[in-house]
Amino acid sequence: MRNTDAFAWGMEADARLRSTVVSIVVLDRSPDWAVLVDRFERVARLMPMFRQRVVPSLPPAPPRWVYDRDFDLRYHLRRVMAPPPGTLATVLEMARRAELDEFDHARPMWSVTLVEGLADDGAALVVKLHHSLADGIGALQIAELVFDHTPEPADRGPLPPVPVAKEPGLLDTLRHTLGYEAATLGHAAKLAAQATPSAILGGVRHPRATVRAVTETTASVYRTVRPINETSSPIMRDRRTRRELGVHEVPLLALREAAHRGGGTLNDAFLAGITGGMRIYHERHGSTVEELKVTMPISIRSQGDEVGGNRITLMRFVLPVSDPDPAARIKETHRRAGSIRAERSLPYTQTIAGGLNLLPRWYIGAILRHVDFLASNVPGLPVQVYLAGAAVRMQYGFGPTIGASVNITLMTYRDTCAIGINADSAAISDFEVFRECLVAGFDEVLALAADSEPAHPGRTPRKRTPARK
Numbered sequence: 001m002r003n004t005d006a007f008a009w010g011m012e013a014d015a016r017l018r019s020t021v022v023s024i025v026v027l028d029r030s031p032d033w034a035v036l037v038d039r040f041e042r043v044a045r046l047m048p049m050f051r052q053r054v055v056p057s058l059p060p061a062p063p064r065w066v067y068d069r070d071f072d073l074r075y076h077l078r079r080v081m082a083p084p085p086g087t088l089a090t091v092l093e094m095a096r097r098a099e100l101d102e103f104d105h106a107r108p109m110w111s112v113t114l115v116e117g118l119a120d121d122g123a124a125l126v127v128k129l130h131h132s133l134a135d136g137i138g139a140l141q142i143a144e145l146v147f148d149h150t151p152e153p154a155d156r157g158p159l160p161p162v163p164v165a166k167e168p169g170l171l172d173t174l175r176h177t178l179g180y181e182a183a184t185l186g187h188a189a190k191l192a193a194q195a196t197p198s199a200i201l202g203g204v205r206h207p208r209a210t211v212r213a214v215t216e217t218t219a220s221v222y223r224t225v226r227p228i229n230e231t232s233s234p235i236m237r238d239r240r241t242r243r244e245l246g247v248h249e250v251p252l253l254a255l256r257e258a259a260h261r262g263g264g265t266l267n268d269a270f271l272a273g274i275t276g277g278m279r280i281y282h283e284r285h286g287s288t289v290e291e292l293k294v295t296m297p298i299s300i301r302s303q304g305d306e307v308g309g310n311r312i313t314l315m316r317f318v319l320p321v322s323d324p325d326p327a328a329r330i331k332e333t334h335r336r337a338g339s340i341r342a343e344r345s346l347p348y349t350q351t352i353a354g355g356l357n358l359l360p361r362w363y364i365g366a367i368l369r370h371v372d373f374l375a376s377n378v379p380g381l382p383v384q385v386y387l388a389g390a391a392v393r394m395q396y397g398f399g400p401t402i403g404a405s406v407n408i409t410l411m412t413y414r415d416t417c418a419i420g421i422n423a424d425s426a427a428i429s430d431f432e433v434f435r436e437c438l439v440a441g442f443d444e445v446l447a448l449a450a451d452s453e454p455a456h457p458g459r460t461p462r463k464r465t466p467a468r469k
Helices: 003-013 033-046 088-100 136-143 170-205 207-225 252-262 266-284 326-341 346-356 361-368 431-450
Strands: 020-027 052-055 064-067 077-081 110-116 123-130 243-251 291-299 312-320 373-381 390-398 406-413 416-424
Touching: 003 361, 020 088, 020 416, 033 077, 033 110, 088 110, 088 123, 088 243, 136 373, 243 252, 243 390, 243 431, 252 266, 252 326, 252 416, 252 431, 266 291, 266 312, 266 326, 266 373, 266 431, 291 326, 312 326, 326 431, 373 390, 390 406, 416 431
Parallel strands: 077 110, 291 373, 373 406, 390 416
Antiparallel strands: 020 123, 020 390, 052 064, 110 123, 243 416, 291 312, 406 416
16 A cells, blocks of 8 residues: 555544545436446456455555455445435435445445436436545546446457455565565665755755755645644534535536636635635624635646556645635635645655554544545546446535545536535534535635636636536
8 A cells, every 4th residue: 555545544443534435426327237347347357456455564564455355346336226206315315325334344445336216217326435546536547447438338348357366474464564664765765865965065055045945844744744723613613423415516617717717726716615605604603714724635646657546645724714705715715725736745745644654543633633624626527428328417526524524526527517515414513504505605706707708718607507406
């Protein structure tokens, strides 16, 4: 395991910090079951972690992946009929229960449930996986093995061979630990050898700048790992294991246009919509809040990384909430988010995670449990895709709260930003009120684009469609 994946795995000791990711894929009809089985059998043969389970190593080495000799696709790929009323709300409840259920750690940590018999003759997939298997971009790479770009399923050829699996022994554990330590020391020596000449020369020529750079890097690392003693929100404070899921849809072009009008990116407009909703929600409770702490995944995936896997780091920062002007929130969010992406600690993500893995779990909880909310922006598929003959209507993602009051995940599909809301119902006891406030926050942002000429000729912001529940 990479140290960042081991960090997500180690948090399983606290049920409030579980890293379970759930996604709903809405289909216009039931897919061809035989084709669906072929697609996921192919994934399990081509993507090692989808056929592997986790076994412990000797510290300080992280746990490792080993092939499951008892792998059974029928356990991971299931087929059920939707209970009445067979609506999206029905599927959301099934996804909510999947999010709450702990993984069987003796098996690969994923499952896919085909839900048939929906009221509109449609179907849905409820996909559940542990965050250590894939981040948002990694999941989209895996989706390319499953989805087609035409209604007729493509012939993918014969299945790859089944990977050879053997039962790990004590010698394997010892070999893995020694290999990890040797690799860590070798990597450190290589960095030192590369950095020492330039560091010495730089220190001689520019001693003050060198000291300043070291100090800034140290401060950046501290900002990454420091514990937070209390939430900024006076009302979203409790953390338990209860969850509520909901969705909202926003036109992609309108949100992008609003971002342009506010001087930011799509991600900045997304965050400004959330903070607008947070301001309204606090006002509904007779409370005010100036700023809130957010955790946001930052992709560190680079060219040449293997398909799938987890290539993110979690960065915490503070966002403005009280300003009712959406353009001002977008502008300030852009400034703060930009500074986070330039943090000096980012290149040391794996090293930092390796150190955190050796700390007590209570300290990890202290780092995470007082964050106010978590937000994730996943670039999705820009074109129509099909699954085993069925057209994909929409896809929603629900990221883990990992100690925050709520995780709000944006996943784009074609011309729509599909927003998945995963809330801790101890922190947010009136979920429907919270969702209404969140919709109002996005309406504030979309209003920037509603009555203006489009910034891009030929692109007219689409009128917002009612949210589906």
